[in-house]
Amino acid sequence: MMDCTDRHGRYFLRLLSKNVMLYTEMVATKSAIHGDRKKILSFNEIEKPLGLQVGGSDKKELSLVSKIAEDLGYDEININLGCPSKKVQKNKFGACLIKEPDLVAECINEMVNSCKIPVSAKTRIGFDDIEDFNYLNSFIKKISDSGCKIIILHARKAILKGLSPKENLKVPKLNYPMVYEIKKENNNLEIIINGGITDCFQIKDHLKKCDGVMIGRAIYQNPYFLADIENEIFDNTDVPTRSEITEKLVEYVKDEVKKGTRVNQIMRHTVGLYHGKTGANKWRRYLSDNMMARDSDFQKVHHIMEIAQNNEKANQTIS
Ligand SMILES: Cc1cc2nc3c(=O)[nH]c(=O)nc-3n(C[C@H](O)[C@H](O)[C@H](O)COP(=O)(O)O)c2cc1C
Structure with missing residues (x-):
């Protein structure tokens, strides 16, 4: 697409x-x-x-x-x-x-x-x-x-x-x-x-x-x-959580930024990660306030892990 x-x-x-x-x-x-x-x-x-x-x-x-x-x-x-x-x-x-x-x-x-x-x-x-x-x-x-x-x-x-x-x-x-x-x-x-x-x-x-x-x-x-x-179609019972995904992605961002990729080129794809879940607004807002600009600061990517972990806990409590 x-x-x-x-x-x-x-x-x-x-x-x-x-x-x-x-x-x-x-x-x-x-x-x-x-x-x-x-x-x-x-x-x-x-x-x-x-x-x-x-x-x-x-x-x-x-x-x-x-x-x-x-x-x-x-x-x-x-x-x-x-x-x-x-x-x-x-x-x-x-x-x-x-x-x-x-x-x-x-x-x-x-x-x-x-x-x-x-x-x-x-x-x-x-x-x-x-x-x-x-x-x-x-x-x-x-x-x-x-x-x-x-x-x-x-x-x-x-x-x-x-x-x-x-x-x-x-x-x-x-x-x-x-x-x-x-x-x-x-x-x-x-x-x-x-x-x-x-x-x-x-x-x-x-x-x-x-x-x-x-x-x-x-x-x-x-x-x-x-x-x-x-999980449902390929019978894979070992699917990563959203915060595990985020952790891996932060590592990827770190490597890519060193090669000259801008943070927003990667993080813009993750806007929907919490779609329909508790914390979705917070996630989207943090991305749009901090990571969508062309000159977004890599340091801010680390904070996204905290949001992911908090969202994970909030969603576990609900389910
Ligand atoms: C933003 C956007 C970009 C798209 N780009 C492509 C494309 O590059 N090649 C293609 O074959 N289809 C493209 N499509 C069409 C989708 O691949 C797909 O055929 C269409 O959206 C219907 O499937 P869906 O209802 O699952 O989205 C694009 C659709 C959207 C919304």
Whole structure:
């Protein structure tokens, strides 16, 4: 997710879950090729398994970036076929490519032939006036024939004109049955369902009909949901508490600050750590008063441990 799953956000999320697959935010092929590669593509080994998501429709560029992703140690390369933003459409990538199955198939073919890591695609179930099983199914068949066997389906269509990206995440109605039908019809493919999933009951239900579940906003707003997933879906009984997470993160901040990272670049991802819990306001307020400024002082990070420990005690008392 743009501005959310950068390397610091992913490091934090990985402290909460060992088992989930993490993805980068979308990186345009041109930035990956010509930009500051260390800044844009580097990651910490702890973040793995990690997929690189790219945006593009130039097959030579996509091929090159797939090779780069493999060489850097990414576990998967994912092509974005779902972003409806105007800027992305202007550059001819994202959701507008659902209209061009042949071009997408050629791109995927080049990607698959350039690397040995899995090539996956993230797309929507339709666009504008088209929300049609046959259209989607033939699109999926085309891209799977060119070698993409993992498809993440955001269960709503994209409206390419007239809606902002934000509206495109809530105005088009969710249509989970369409995703289930795609899985039924393409049992050989790994179909991952995405869109509006917010609790473990829903996850368990989707897993009866699909191979996996992708979650975006619910995790970013309430990162500890990942620990619940770790526990309920992966049967991991050893999930860390919020204050244990904070302790590890403070160590990470210490190391990163030495390398020139600003405190706020890391701590901004933790705003929702106490979501729905006693102490959430105190946590958020402390972060916003002390750690959101560009020049936030590292010394103030230590105090956050005290808040975390007090919050932990307060929540134990309640439960
Ligand atoms: C702030 C924000 C940034 C996003 N950035 C990306 C992105 O870079 N690539 C992508 O495939 N989807 C992106 N999305 C869409 C999400 O990955 C996801 O498909 C969508 O939010 C629906 O899932 P959810 O209801 O679990 O959030 C973004 C969504 C938001 C809210």
